[in-house]
Amino acid sequence: MITASPIEALLREALDRLAQQEQRTAALEAAVFGTVSPGPSPAPLSSALAQTVRNTDTPTASHWPAPRKVEPLPASTPAPGATVSPAAVMAALDDAFWSVAPDGQSVLFAGGAVERLYGLTAHELQTQRGRWIDAIPADDRERLRLAFSLLPGAGAFSLEHRIAHASGRIRWAVTSGKLIRDSEGRPLRVDGSTTDITRKARARDAVLTVLDGVGAATAGDFLVKLARYLCIACAVRAAVVVEPHAPGEARTVVAWIGGRAGAPFTFDTSAELVRDLVAGGSAFVPSGARTRYPNDPFLLKLRAEAFASEPLIDAAGRLLGFVAVADDRPFDADTDAPTVLRSLAPRAAVELARAIEAPAVSELQSRLTAAEERAAATENALRATANLADAGRLAAGIAHDFHNMLGVIIGNADLIREGLPSGDSRAEFAETIAQTAQTIAIVSRQLVALSKPRGPNFAPLDVAAALHSLAPMLRRLTERKIALELDVAPNLPLARADATDFDRVVLNLVLNARDASRPGSTITVRAATARAEPGHRGWPADTPPNEYIAITVVDQGSGMTPEVRARMFDLFFTTKGDHGNGLGLATVSAAVRAASGHIEVESEPGWGTTIRIYWPQVPEPNPSRFSPPAEC
Incomplete structure (x- = not known):
């Protein structure tokens, strides 16, 4: 059967x-x-x-x-x-x-x-x-x-x-x-x-190879590794990530060609294939790309005989670019490049978006960090200001009592000097006691002035007389190891300035010069007339070419870097560590601005520093408001 x-x-x-x-x-x-x-x-x-x-x-x-x-x-x-x-x-x-x-x-x-x-x-x-x-x-x-x-x-x-x-x-x-x-x-x-299932298995293995290769990388780093490991996993010569650049142009964000990272390049998008790709299309040409697209500049750049690409679209549906692989030989029959690219495209789109947005994000982060630093600095400044205010009030009270005791010392020194016979060497000692006490009296008067907040009192100021009055105290402050030279031009006109602010500015400039100077060096203080230079040497272009009196302090110290120069007048900025409070030069800047003056700084590391303060001249000659130190 x-x-x-x-x-x-x-x-x-x-x-x-x-x-x-x-x-x-x-x-x-x-x-x-x-x-x-x-x-x-x-x-x-x-x-x-x-x-x-x-x-x-x-x-x-x-x-x-x-x-x-x-x-x-x-x-x-x-x-x-x-x-x-x-x-x-x-x-x-x-x-x-x-x-x-x-x-x-x-x-x-x-x-x-x-x-x-x-x-x-x-x-x-x-x-x-x-x-x-x-x-x-x-x-x-x-x-x-x-x-x-x-x-x-x-x-x-x-x-x-x-x-x-x-x-x-x-x-x-x-x-x-x-x-x-x-x-x-x-x-x-x-x-x-x-x-x-060879194509499926190889595509799966290729995707796993790429994901293992990129690891935890993100943004631009991810894209570089993506292109590199696509070449390895798909056994192809080139892999690129492309984004639109300008009308009619696209550019590679990343290009891995011939086993190494290639330089980014732009190309025309008017050719048939690329025009479709930048419009969001995908492509798969397993062989014959040179014959089919002989004049495509993008494929010529990649030397592509075989080509595959997939669009990169973000979660909002925006087309960001495309990812592609290419080889100078036909693709292996078991290489399923389209599946590999489709599997990786969503993650690549996320990282391309991050790479595109990275500069803006970095700028925002920098601004946020700077704002936080400014807030912290302001908070510290407020605390420091409160502490200084308390210390100032305490010092002012002590200075007031101290000033009264100095009056006793000065009076007794004068009595001793007057009671000595002419030519007695002890008269010189009495004179030294009196001068030293007068200097201390000036400092105590300034402490009292600092403790009493007030607006500037601008008046005609005899700059030459003010500098000569400050000179003894400045020489004692610079110590014997650093010389102080005073160079005041004759017949200086009067300056429009607050006398207390003027003294404070000169004092702070000389103290900073002293701290930066080496023993045996010289600090020079000059005073001369000068004219504004609109548009030059830091002067605003719209500054009237008025006449000024320039006070110049020159030291032979260590100089400043451009970074330090840029911040030297910032409140609480100091290069002296625990020995500085960051108030001196900030006070100088505030006083000069209030007087409608100008500051110039010249400094190079190892070549010393020159600071020039411009005080406005008084148009009409008037009697000087400068007077010797008086009692509190």
């Missing part, structure tokens, strides 16, 4: 599956055989099965004819009147269908994508016992054998594994099998399929 074999049932199942995949089959036919001209309809199913009919009394060996290797026709040269057989269509699938003995060693039937997966014919698998399972690498082979051994209880299995192709290349597959039992429940055979 003639009955249908298990192989017939398996083939029937396969052909039914093909019928459900009509669109896929048509695409594969076109890819493998080209455009097939109309011809006779495929043989009826009964005719296709006739080759596999067997008698139940015959051995169970397969009677499927051994297929011969047939090279697919080029797409441009279809065979006239060609027909597509079920076996040919099966060979074009990603699946190999098989029926094996329950132990998985003997292949009873094989068809479909056998040669693509194994590099062997179905006949070779059927006639060489164990060849089918031995084509699987050792560690995966043991897993497959275990799956077969568990079939009596499990009934079916599905396993992802590798296959060592006869060419030496490794392919990835998913094998699924089902145990078939006879009428008495004994294992008869295992029917199943092996599906080629």
Whole structure:
């Protein structure tokens, strides 16, 4: 009696599956055989099965004819009147269908994508016992054998594994099998399929390779590593991230070409391919890019024979650019560059957005940091001001009492000096006591003035007289190891200034010069007339060319760097550490601004410092408001 074999049932199942995949089959036919001209309809199913009919009394060996290797026709040269057989269509699938003995060693039937997966014919698998399972690498082979051994209880299995192709290349597959039992429940055979997932597996591995390579990098660093590891994972020559630049132009944010980071470049976007890409399209040209797009400047720059790209779109739907890979050879058939790029594009879009926004974010962070620093400095300044105010009030009270006691000392010194005979050497000592007490009285008067907040009292000031009056105290402040020279031009006109502020400015400038000077050096204080220079030497361009009196303090000290010069008049800024309070030069700047004056600073590290203060002249000569120190 003639009955249908298990192989017939398996083939029937396969052909039914093909019928459900009509669109896929048509695409594969076109890819493998080209455009097939109309011809006779495929043989009826009964005719296709006739080759596999067997008698139940015959051995169970397969009677499927051994297929011969047939090279697919080029797409441009279809065979006239060609027909597509079920076996040919099966060979074009990603699946190999098989029926094996329950132990998985003997292949009873094989068809479909056998040669693509194994590099062997179905006949070779059927006639060489164990060849089918031995084509699987050792560690995966043991897993497959275990799956077969568990079939009596499990009934079916599905396993992802590798296959060592006869060419030496490794392919990835998913094998699924089902145990078939006879009428008495004994294992008869295992029917199943092996599906080629090499492209999918390689795409997955490529994505994991890239993600492992970029690690925790973000923004621009991420994009550089993305391009580098795309080249490694996809085995291509170039990978780029591109953003629109100007109308009709785009530029590479990152370019990794030939194994190293390339210089960014811009290119015209009027060519057909790039025009579509910057409009948000994607592209996949696995080969022939040079022929298809011979004049595209972007592809020429990449020397691209194969090319793939994917748009980068942020969460708000904005097109930021695109990521692309290119090679100077056709892509490997198992390289699924579009899938890799699609998988990585969302993360790349996020990091490109970060890279684009990084300068603005950095600026905001800098401004925030600066604001926080200013707030902290202001808070410290308020505390310091409060402490100084308390100290000032205390010092003023002490100075007032001290000033009264100094009056006693000065009066007694004068009495001693007057009571000594002429020529007595002790008169000189009495004179020194009186002069020293007068100097201390000046300091105490200034302390009292500091403790009484008031606005400036501008009046004509005899600068020469004021400087000569300050000179003894300045010389004592500079100590004996540093010389003080006073150079006052004759017949100086009067200056418009507050006398107390003038003394304070000169005193602070000389003290700062002293602190910066070395023993044996000289501090020079000059006074002379000067004219404003609008637009030069720091003078505002709209400054009237008025006449001024310039007070210049020159030292031979260590000088200042540009950074220190830029901040020297800032409140509480000091280079003296715990020995400075940052008030002296800030006081100078405030007093000069209040008097409508001007300050010039010349300083270089190692070459000393020159500070020039410009006080406005009094237009009309008036009596001087300068007077010697008076009692509090």
